[in-house]
Each structure stands twice: as C-alpha cells, then as structure tokens.
Amino acid sequence: xxxxxxxxxxxxxxxxxxxxxxxxxxxxxxxxxxxxxxxxxxxxxxxxxxxxxxxxxxxxxxxxxxxxxxxxxxxxxxxxxxxxxxxxxxxxxxxxxxxxxxxxxxxxxxxxxxxxxxxxxxxxxxxxxxxxxxxxxxxxxxxxxxxxxxxxxxxxxxxxxxxxxxxxxxxx
Numbered sequence: 001x002x003x004x005x006x007x008x009x010x011x012x013x014x015x016x017x018x019x020x021x022x023x024x025x026x027x028x029x030x031x032x033x034x035x036x037x038x039x040x041x042x043x044x045x046x047x048x049x050x051x052x053x054x055x056x057x058x059x060x061x062x063x064x065x066x067x068x069x070x071x072x073x074x075x076x077x078x079x080x081x082x083x084x085x086x087x088x089x090x091x092x093x094x095x096x097x098x099x100x101x102x103x104x105x106x107x108x109x110x111x112x113x114x115x116x117x118x119x120x121x122x123x124x125x126x127x128x129x130x131x132x133x134x135x136x137x138x139x140x141x142x143x144x145x146x147x148x149x150x151x152x153x154x155x156x157x158x159x160x161x162x163x164x165x166x167x168x169x170x171x172x
Contacts, residue, residue, distance in 0.1 A: 034110060038113065048094070049088070065106060071095035072090040127143075
C-alpha cells in the first residue's frame with residue numbers, strides 16, 4: 001500500500017505517446033468551476049441570428065473561443081456583448097435537429113440552466129429527382145433538394161426511409 005501526502009489529484013502524463021516523469025509528484029491539476037450560465041436563447045432562421053441570455057456571460061469577445069449552434073459556428077457581434085446577453089450570426093446554414101447553443105471560453109463550456117429547452121430546426125425537402133421508374137431492388141441515385149441538410153455525413157446521423165410496404169431505406 002502506498003501513501004502520499006499530496007492534496008491535489010495526480011495525473012499520468014505522456015508526451016508523444018511516451019510516459020513523462022513528474023518530479024516530486026508535481027503532475028497535478030486544479031479544477032476550475034465554470035463561471036456563468038446560459039439561461040435562454042432564441043434563433044431567427046431568417047437572419048441566422050442566435051441570441052443567448054444568461055448570467056455572468058463573457059463581456060469581451062476575446063474571452064469567447066467559439067459559439068456553436070445547429071452544427072454551425074456562430075460569429076459574435078461584439079457590440080451586443082454584456083454579462084447577460086450575446087448575439088451572434090451562424091457562419092453556415094443550420095443543420096436540422098434539436099439544438100441548444102454551446103458557448104466555449106478559455107475555461108471550458110458555459111453550462112446551461114436546468115430546464116433549458118432545445119429548439120427544433122426542421123429539414124425541408126423541396127424536390128426529389130428522379131421520382132419515377134425507380135428500381136425496387138435499389139441501386140438508383142436520387143437527388144434530394146431542400147434546406148437545413150447536414151453539412152458532413154461523417155459527423156451526422158442521417159436516415160432516409162420511404163413510406164412503402166417494405167420501408168425501403170435510402171443510404172446517403
């Protein structure tokens with residue numbers, strides 16, 4: 001049994017896959033409790049603007065590493081920054097699904113208030129091509145046109161199923 005008088009938790013450290021040696025058990029860390037809280041938010045699909053409200057939010061743009069909403073980064077409007085409000089504009093179209101914004105600072109993510117409700121961003125299909133003479137066994141390419149589709153299939157779960165007897169699946 002080993003005993004130590006260290007009062008901080010110790011870490012196993014490696015650099016480039018090799019174990020690092022900590023002199024006198026000095027590989028420790030300090031936990032920093034998150035400051036602030038996101039208590040609410042709104043999203044305007046027409047302008048792609050997200051408005052975060054909360055308490056003790058970062059008041060300087062340099063304190064914000066990034067804001068993400070609906071799989072898109074959000075550019076901060078520095079003029080709107082206050083301890084209770086942050087406005088930002090999405091860089092690209094939002095991805096459909098249920099989303100809440102993620103506010104990241106140098107000290108980590110700012111937590112959401114308990115009960116914060118996510119907003120549903122919907123996908124809209126405006127056109128399918130072709131829609132006739134499709135092979136029932138598959139192997140036809142179908143092009144979907146619409147809005148708020150995922151930008152990257154590697155990081156998104158997309159399921160497409162037709163409403164026929166066999167519930168034919170389409171692989172994106």
